[in-house]
Amino acid sequence: MVAMRRRTLAALPLLTAASALSGCAAFGSDRSGIxxxxxxxxxLVRNVVGDETDVTVLMGADADPHSFGVSAQQAAALERAELVVHNGLGLEEGVIGHVEAAVAAGVPDLAVGEHVDPIEYTADATAGQPDPHFWTDPVRVRDAVDVIADRVIEHVAGVDADRVRANADAYGAQLDELHEHTSELFGRIPEEHRKLVTNHHVFGYLAERYGFEVIGAVVPSGTTLASPSASDLKDLADAVAASGVPAVFADSSQPDLLVQAMAAETGVDIEVIPLFTESLTQPDQGAGTYLEMAYGNAEAIADGLT
Structure with a gap:
């Protein structure tokens, strides 16, 4: 992570120089969209904004936000925006340098995760660091929608504030329904099975909201860029065997060989269930929208642990 951070920051002088050459036009009336x-x-932003302004999303389907890097064209788009919306809390490790460069040049930004009561990791090498995966908690996503609406109205010229508020309220109602449905599903899981093991630490917010215990992660980190040691794998396998958890969960976009190896290490029959955790998919691949992803994950967890 440190090496990547240094490479990103090393590129900043070039980006800043390009900004200087473009003059005021890049940061004046020529700014447009989000x-x-x-x-x-x-x-989330598209549901809030509707057709009020253009929304450009840097990361395509199945992108890993921890390792994603922007192109020169995308870096330029950041500097031309009226508003930059990013997760924050250390998630976008290969993008944050470019976001910071745009902000330094005067582009307004919103680090959404910082506004939804973020929590910290509590285990392994990441303990005490901010957990960026707030979207696993629909209640916090509901809060995020309101924050996004406020910032769009404040910074994006020409939007109809009433329409943006109405869009946020309508989508917020859908998130309320998601939370109620998820609470009902998880309420059916026996207390002794309300334990989570994943391929890396991603469900802390979900665990806090719905009363799960996080046993551990195959990769003892909040980022997909880390790797487990042999002792990490053995310790987690022992913890899983002792807990009696019937299933472990792996991100559907990543190979689950490490999870399978850990399950085999326990000597007991443990199902490995794929979830969508870090990214949306193409529309026909199971997690084309946030709501589809969240409903699918809740049902998969409930089915695996019931």
Whole structure:
């Protein structure tokens, strides 16, 4: 992560120089639209904005927000935006340098995760660091929608504030229904099975909201860029065997060989269930929208642990 951070920051002088050459035009009346980093946030923003302004999403379907890097064209789009919406809390490790460059040049931004009562990781090497995966909690996503609406109305010229508020309220009602449905599903899981093991730490917010215990993660980190040691794998396998958890969960966009190996290490029959955790998919692949992703994950968790 440190190496990637240094490479990103090293590119900033070039980006800043390009901005200087473009003069006031890049940061004056020529600004237009909203640029969003992740596709999950992009879906939220589009539901809030509707057709009031253009929304450009940097990360396409199945992108890993931890490792994604922007193109020169995307970096330029960040500097031409009226508003940049990003997750924050350390999620977009390969993009944040370009976001910071745009902000330094005067582009307004919204780090959504910082406005929804973020929590910290509590285990392994990431303990004490902010957890960026707030979207696993629909209640916080509901709060995020209102924050997005406020910032769009404040910074994006020409939008109809009443329409933006109405869009946010309508989508918020759908998120309320998601929360109620998820609460009902998880209420059916026996107390002794309300335990989560994943391929990396991603469900802390869900666990806090719905009363799960996070046993651990195959990769003991909040980022997909880390790797487990042999002792990490053995310790987690022992914890899983002791807990009696019937299933572990792996991100559907990543190979689950490590999860399978950990399950085999326990010597007991443990199902490995794919979830959509870091990114939306193409429309016909199971998680084309945030709501589809969240409903699908809730049902998969409930089915796997009931």
């Amino acid at each position: 640029v969003v980093t992740t596709n999950i946030l992009g879906d």
